[in-house]
Amino acid sequence: MGRYLGKRSLTGLLTVIVVLVLNFFLIHLAPGDPITILAGMDNPSQELIDITKAKYGLDKPIYVQLWTYIKTLLKGDLGHSIIQARPVSQLIMERLGNTLLLTLTSAVLALVIGTALGIAASRKPGSALDNVLSLIAYVLYSMPGFWLGLMLILLFSSTLRLFPTSGMVDARASYTGIAYVLDVLKHMVLPVGTLTLIGIPGYFRITKASLAQVLKDDYNTLFLAAGMDEKKIFRKYCFRNAILPTITTFGMRLAYVIAGSATVEIVFAWPGMGRLVMSAINTRDYPLLMGVYLVTSVSVAVWMILVDIFYAIADPRIRYS
Amino acid sequence: MGEKQNLLSLEDVCIGYETPTGTVRAVVNATLSLSAGDTLGIVGESGSGKSTLAHGILRLLPKTAVVTGRMMFQDVDLLRCDAKTLKDLRWKDIAVVFQKSMNSLSPVHKVGEQIVDIYRVHVPQATKEEVYDRMRHLLSVVNLPDRVLDLYPHQLSGGMLQRISISLSLIHQPKLVIFDEATTALDVVTQGQVLSEIRRLQSEMHVTSILITHDVSVVAETCRRVAVMYAGHLMEVGPVDQVLVSPRHPYTQGLLASFPSLSGARRRLRGIPGTLPDLKAEPKGCVFAPRCPKAFDRCHESMPPAVDTGTGCTVKCHLEGSER
Amino acid sequence: MSTATISTNLTKRRLREFAGAFMRNRQAVIGLSLLTFILLVAILAPVLAPYDPYALIGNLLEAPSKAHPMGTDNLGRDVLSRVIYGTRVSLLIGTIAAALSGILGTSIGATAGFFGGKTDAILSEVIDIVLMIPTFFLILIVVALMGSNMLNVMVVIGLTSWPGNARLMRSQALSLRTRTFVQAARATGESEWRILFRYIIPNGIFPVVSNTTMQVATAILTEASLSFLGLGDPNLVSWGQMIFNGRTYISSAWWVAAFPGIAIVITVAAFYMIGDGLNKVLNPKLRS
Ligand SMILES: Nc1ncnc2c1ncn2[C@@H]1O[C@H](COP(=O)(O)OP(=O)(O)OP(=O)(O)O)[C@@H](O)[C@H]1O
Ligand SMILES: [Mg+2]
Numbered sequence: 001m002g003r004y005l006g007k008r009s010l011t012g013l014l015t016v017i018v019v020l021v022l023n024f025f026l027i028h029l030a031p032g033d034p035i036t037i038l039a040g041m042d043n044p045s046q047e048l049i050d051i052t053k054a055k056y057g058l059d060k061p062i063y064v065q066l067w068t069y070i071k072t073l074l075k076g077d078l079g080h081s082i083i084q085a086r087p088v089s090q091l092i093m094e095r096l097g098n099t100l101l102l103t104l105t106s107a108v109l110a111l112v113i114g115t116a117l118g119i120a121a122s123r124k125p126g127s128a129l130d131n132v133l134s135l136i137a138y139v140l141y142s143m144p145g146f147w148l149g150l151m152l153i154l155l156f157s158s159t160l161r162l163f164p165t166s167g168m169v170d171a172r173a174s175y176t177g178i179a180y181v182l183d184v185l186k187h188m189v190l191p192v193g194t195l196t197l198i199g200i201p202g203y204f205r206i207t208k209a210s211l212a213q214v215l216k217d218d219y220n221t222l223f224l225a226a227g228m229d230e231k232k233i234f235r236k237y238c239f240r241n242a243i244l245p246t247i248t249t250f251g252m253r254l255a256y257v258i259a260g261s262a263t264v265e266i267v268f269a270w271p272g273m274g275r276l277v278m279s280a281i282n283t284r285d286y287p288l289l290m291g292v293y294l295v296t297s298v299s300v301a302v303w304m305i306l307v308d309i310f311y312a313i314a315d316p317r318i319r320y321s
Numbered sequence: 322m323g324e325k326q327n328l329l330s331l332e333d334v335c336i337g338y339e340t341p342t343g344t345v346r347a348v349v350n351a352t353l354s355l356s357a358g359d360t361l362g363i364v365g366e367s368g369s370g371k372s373t374l375a376h377g378i379l380r381l382l383p384k385t386a387v388v389t390g391r392m393m394f395q396d397v398d399l400l401r402c403d404a405k406t407l408k409d410l411r412w413k414d415i416a417v418v419f420q421k422s423m424n425s426l427s428p429v430h431k432v433g434e435q436i437v438d439i440y441r442v443h444v445p446q447a448t449k450e451e452v453y454d455r456m457r458h459l460l461s462v463v464n465l466p467d468r469v470l471d472l473y474p475h476q477l478s479g480g481m482l483q484r485i486s487i488s489l490s491l492i493h494q495p496k497l498v499i500f501d502e503a504t505t506a507l508d509v510v511t512q513g514q515v516l517s518e519i520r521r522l523q524s525e526m527h528v529t530s531i532l533i534t535h536d537v538s539v540v541a542e543t544c545r546r547v548a549v550m551y552a553g554h555l556m557e558v559g560p561v562d563q564v565l566v567s568p569r570h571p572y573t574q575g576l577l578a579s580f581p582s583l584s585g586a587r588r589r590l591r592g593i594p595g596t597l598p599d600l601k602a603e604p605k606g607c608v609f610a611p612r613c614p615k616a617f618d619r620c621h622e623s624m625p626p627a628v629d630t631g632t633g634c635t636v637k638c639h640l641e642g643s644e645r
Numbered sequence: 646m647s648t649a650t651i652s653t654n655l656t657k658r659r660l661r662e663f664a665g666a667f668m669r670n671r672q673a674v675i676g677l678s679l680l681t682f683i684l685l686v687a688i689l690a691p692v693l694a695p696y697d698p699y700a701l702i703g704n705l706l707e708a709p710s711k712a713h714p715m716g717t718d719n720l721g722r723d724v725l726s727r728v729i730y731g732t733r734v735s736l737l738i739g740t741i742a743a744a745l746s747g748i749l750g751t752s753i754g755a756t757a758g759f760f761g762g763k764t765d766a767i768l769s770e771v772i773d774i775v776l777m778i779p780t781f782f783l784i785l786i787v788v789a790l791m792g793s794n795m796l797n798v799m800v801v802i803g804l805t806s807w808p809g810n811a812r813l814m815r816s817q818a819l820s821l822r823t824r825t826f827v828q829a830a831r832a833t834g835e836s837e838w839r840i841l842f843r844y845i846i847p848n849g850i851f852p853v854v855s856n857t858t859m860q861v862a863t864a865i866l867t868e869a870s871l872s873f874l875g876l877g878d879p880n881l882v883s884w885g886q887m888i889f890n891g892r893t894y895i896s897s898a899w900w901v902a903a904f905p906g907i908a909i910v911i912t913v914a915a916f917y918m919i920g921d922g923l924n925k926v927l928n929p930k931l932r933s
Contacts, residue, residue: 011770015777022783030790037790138672142862142913144869147888147906150895154903158896165896218424219435225379225419226439227411236438237427244429259782263870267892277782281789281874289789293782300779316473317428341669 005309012305019297023290024069034058037286038079078294079287081280088291091276096258098168099265099272102188103257106195111250113196114203115243121204122211133204141201149194149267156190163189166269191268195261199253206249207242214242244315251307255300259292327393328497328529329378330354334390336370336377336553343601344387347373349553349608351390352627352635355531355546357496360523362540362561363533364576365550368597371533372420374550375499379415380407394497413443416490420502420533422483426474432485433470440492459488463518480511487515491522499531504539516543537576541565549573552598552608555627559634569636571615607639615640663851666926673922679915687732694726698882706898716900719890724900728908731884735865735912738799742864745803747857750810751846754853757811758818759841769815772808780805784867788876795878798871802864809860810853817849855923862916869909884909 027034036044038052053059056068072079078088121130140148157165164170168187175183215238223233253260258273265274273292280288336348347370355361363371376382378392378399392399394415397406419425426435433453440452457467463484469477477485483503490498500519504512520543522528532544540547541561548558549572557570568574575593595612598604606621607613613620619639628641667673686693695713696702703717710716715724757768787801818841821827827844835843871877872885873892884905891902 011773011777014770015774018774019778022778026786026790138914138917139910142866142910142917144866144873144885144888144906144909146870146873146892147902147909150888150892150902151906154895154899158899217427218419218421219427221376221381222419222425223439225381225411225417227408227413227442228439232438237430237435240429241427256779259779262781263873266874277785278874281785281876284789286790289786293779293786296782297779301777304777315429317475 005305005312008305008308012301015301016298019294019301020070020073021066023294024066027286027290028062073294078291081285081288081291083283083285084288088288091288092273092292092295095271095273095276098270099261099274100257101184102191102195102265102270102272103261104254105188106192106199106261107250107253107257109192109196110199111203111246114200115207115246117200118204118207119211122208122215125212134208137201137204140197141205143198144263145194145198145261146263146267148197149191149264152190152194153267163187165190168271187268187270191261191264191270194264194267198264202249202253203246206245210242210245211238214238217241244311247314248307248311251310252304255303255307256296258299259296326356327354328357328359328395330391330393331378332391332393334374334377334388334392336373336382337387338373338383339385339387340601345600346553346603347386347600348377350627351553351555353548353555353558355497355529357529358527359529359546360544361531362544362547363531363550364535364537364540364547366535366597368600369550370553371535371550372501375417375501375531375533378499379411379417381417409443412439412490412495413493414495415497415499416493416495417499418483418486418490418501418503420505422486422503423474423479425486426482428474430473431470432472432474432477436470436489436492439489443493455492456488459491460485462491462522463488464514480507480515483507483511483515484518487518487522491526491528494526495528497529497531499533501533502535503532505534505536519543537565549576553600554608554624554637555635556609556638557634557636558627559630559632563632563634569630569634569641570638571613571640572609575612575614607637663926667922670922670926672918673926676915676918676920676922679911680919683732683736683912683915686729687736690729690733694723694729696723696726698722698726698730706894706901708898709900715904716898718887718901719894719898724887724904727882727887728884728904730882731887731905731908732912734795734881734883735868735909738795738802738868739861739865739912739916742799742802742806742868743857743860745800746806746860747810747853749803750807750812750857751814751850751853753807754811754814755818755841755846755849758815759822759845760837761819761822765815768811772811772815775805776808776812778805781867781870785871785874785876788871793871793876793878795881798868798878799864802867806860806863810856813852813856814846814849817852818845821845821849851927852924855920855927858916858923859920862913862920865909865913865916 027037030037035049035052035058038056038058044052055072056065058065060068076089078092080086081088081091084091117133121127121133124130153165156162164187169175169180169183170187173183217238219237220233223237224230259277261272262274262277264270265272266278269275277289277292279285280292331351331353334348334351335346338345338347351374353361363374365371373382373386377386377388378394380388380399382388388400390400394410397410399407399410402410426432433449433456436456437447437449437452440455441447453467453470456470460467460469465481465484465488469481469485474482487500487503503519504515507515516539519530519532523530523543532540534540544561546559547561547564549556549564549570551572557564557568557573564573565577568577572593579593593612598608598611604610604624606619607616607624610616610620617639625637625639625641627635627637629635630641699722701721702723703713703721705717705719705721707713707717707721713723713725715728718724718727753768753772757765757772783805784798784801788797791797822845827840830840830844831837868877868883869885869888872883873889875889877883877886877889879886887905888902891898891900891905894901
């Protein structure tokens with residue numbers, strides 16, 4: 001197992017390096033001057049050009065530039081957004097909490113609901129319930145999240161006037177304490193609902209597939225032959241065998257909590273990473289865009305390794321190999 | 322009458338699997354009886370329906386299987402008894418060593434934990450220690466150390482899992498144990514060991530057993546009676562010293578011809594040209610007729626019934642009776 | 646019989662068995678019918694569309710009516726005509742991006758699995774790394790930097806989505822290379838590369854085909870998301886952009902954003918269903 005984890009960690013490290021190098025070359029391959037990209041504005045002043053040149057060693061050979069770039073990043077300096085006149089890392093930290101509030105809530109909801117529905121459908125394969133749920137899963141699976149968000153706004157806000165359409169708090173009222181929390185919860189309903197609905201089919205399908213597999217496993221026959229209750233076999237043996245793929249899927253999905261909800265956040269004007277990305281695109285704020293990408297990919301790589309470790313602990317077949 | 326001592330008796334048992342393209346007739350009109358303390362071997366080519374019959378006895382077949390006929394275990398009608406009776410019977414009275422023992426334990430639970438669970442089905446209040454004590458003894462019978470209980474199935478070899486399955490089948494001292502190809506997946510040396518262990522269990526623990534195999538020599542060494550199965554039919558049933566010494570059915574004769582001598586080197590079945598028929602098609606004549614060297618007109622018209630030869634054997638062949 | 650004939654016969658027999666099983670699979674048949682319909686719409690767009698999709702013909706944000714069954718958008722263009730023409734863009738981007746990913750994945754995976762050893766070790770590492778890079782943001786940055794034309798979008802989606810295919814093809818190649826007909830071909834002196842292209846790839850391609858079909862769906866969704874972020878090709882009629890335009894008017898003129906979304910769901914679902922069906926039919930373990 002030590003070797004396995006070592007190998008996975010190496011892959012993670014390589015991934016981070018590849019992402020860094022990729023970012024570096026994207027800046028250089030893109031049409032236009034790397035200085036304008038790194039400085040973060042179209043017409044930088046001579047002073048800013050000089051500062052940027054010195055900081056990233058732009059007059060040095062390209063491999064020195066690459067090294068300087070990586071060293072800067074390793075210090076935690078993700079660059080500077082000129083448009084917002086602030087360090088990229090600071091901008092990201094400000095928004096991260098809001099995004100995690102949405103994505104983590106909906107990730108857990110989708111896991112629980114999706115798995116429960118998957119188990120319900122597996123109880124009687126081919127039944128009306130199974131067919132209806134599978135159809136709904138297909139439709140949701142094929143739906144762009146941002147469009148579903150718009151439709152929920154149309155239904156629940158514009159028509160039924162139940163929930164607010166945008167933002168995280170009511171800007172006109174300045175709530176505090178419990179009232180503030182309730183206000184945020186009210187604003188969360190639609191975006192969380194959208195993300196949950198989009199996430200459900202994945203868990204539904206994986207649960208159904210792995211249960212179908214596991215119910216055919218030979219140990220079922222043995223336990224049945226031994227006179228064990230079908231319910232007990234399901235609860236103790238099938239469930240434990242079937243749940244591992246679900247947990248891995250959940251773990252892997254969690255890796256994308258930072259950036260996975262960008263388009264939905266934009267629909268609901270949620271003050272998270274998605275909005276940050278959108279404004280970076282609109283104002284051509286490349287340092288910000290790349291900073292977000294770096295943070296996302298590094299966190300994905302690290303998280304994936306953690307998931308592997310967890311999986312290795314949970315599954316004895318890996319633990320002892 | 323000897324009938325009373327029968328532990329298990331099958332009458333006209335038919336088992337078919339419903340598939341989208343037709344019914345697979347896996348067992349057809351099987352009639353068989355087994356008295357307490359007896360050992361019965363079932364031999365036949367791969368796909369002849371041996372496992373289907375074994376699973377049918379404990380009602381372990383998939384929902385697609387349709388079973389008709391009568392299966393009596395002592396005075397319990399196995400096909401019609403209620404769920405409770407069946408559950409009480411399973412493993413306590415009838416246990417099975419499955420063909421796929423390698424996969425017959427859950428891969429993510431320890432062997433011991435699963436065995437404790439199985440034991441507690443019939444003895445709910447048993448402590449882990451009691452079960453381990455009992456298993457320790459049974460494991461020593463099959464030459465395994467008891468540390469295997471604390472391991473996961475993938476940490477054990479196929480042969481070890483097979484032995485665990487064998488000792489697990491004896492945990493409640495059942496009246497009948499069905500060994501479904503319990504030795505086929507093993508190498509020759511291990512196979513020999515396991516077989517001699519089975520023989521010892523039979524004599525020491527007085528278990529009645531059914532030994533399913535496609536290896537005639539295994540039956541010759543281990544069993545008292547034998548049933549030869551072909552395409553779902555029990556072609557010839559009788560004492561080993563009759564069926565394997567002076568076989569009456571052409572299929573049995575072919576089967577034996579492919580084994581040079583019963584104690585000599587084992588060979589795969591090769592003596593009979595042709596292959597098993599398609600079990601989905603309803604055959605017009607005898608299922609073996611297309612491959613039978615002695616087939617005559619009647620053989621292509623109807624399936625022969627099981628005929629008692631008067632020497633304790635039953636044979637499904639038109640040659641019986643027509644000759645004499 | 647030459648080894649080539651054996652291999653071809655194997656492929657032919659599998660194809661025939663496969664076609665039968667595919668047509669017995671309900672979702673595959675539904676998906677295929679939907680796709681046929683969508684293809685017809687794309688091909689017959691000029692005949693089916695009542696108006697020029699670019700022409701500013703009606704009032705702004707006109708509600709659905711006889712003249713404009715799906716209403717008009719914020720510039721007075723006919724939504725139905727635009728939805729019909731949008732089919733072409735989605736299909737084009739989806740299929741080309743997925744085809745690129747299929748070709749890349751197949752060649753890389755087959756090479757790794759067939760040659761094994763160091764080649765495999767290196768290529769597998771590459772596959773693992775690319776698999777771990779979050780793709781949507783990468784696509785987004787590349788399109789933002791390089792310009793949002795259709796070609797860029799297709800190529801970038803294709804270049805980032807091949808590792809899944811590579812993994813599938815690799816495991817196929819690993820098992821196929823030990824098969825008798827491959828060894829027979831080797832014994833008759835056929836070159837390794839020839840064996841790779843004549844025996845390994847044709848016999849192992851099936852899982853890649855079903856995965857690639859699903860990737861068409863994913864690519865269509867990715868393109869829609871890019872367009873929704875304002876990174877679509879401004880010269881095209883694309884469903885994602887129509888939703889992007891319509892989102893401002895969602896309360897007052899829902900039809901602008903609603904209909905293109907339905908079109909996306911139907912198209913994407915068609916490809917998922919076909920891919921799923923292929924998967925079930927090709928993988929005996931999943932057959933019920
Ligand atoms: N679930 C099933 N559905 C349909 N047909 C089945 C099913 N299980 C078994 N069969 C068919 O029933 C026939 C008998 O199978 P069975 O497993 O009983 O054979 P067997 O004699 O045990 O063979 P082996 O020596 O290979 O174990 C075979 O033709 C097989 O294809
Ligand atoms: Mg069998």
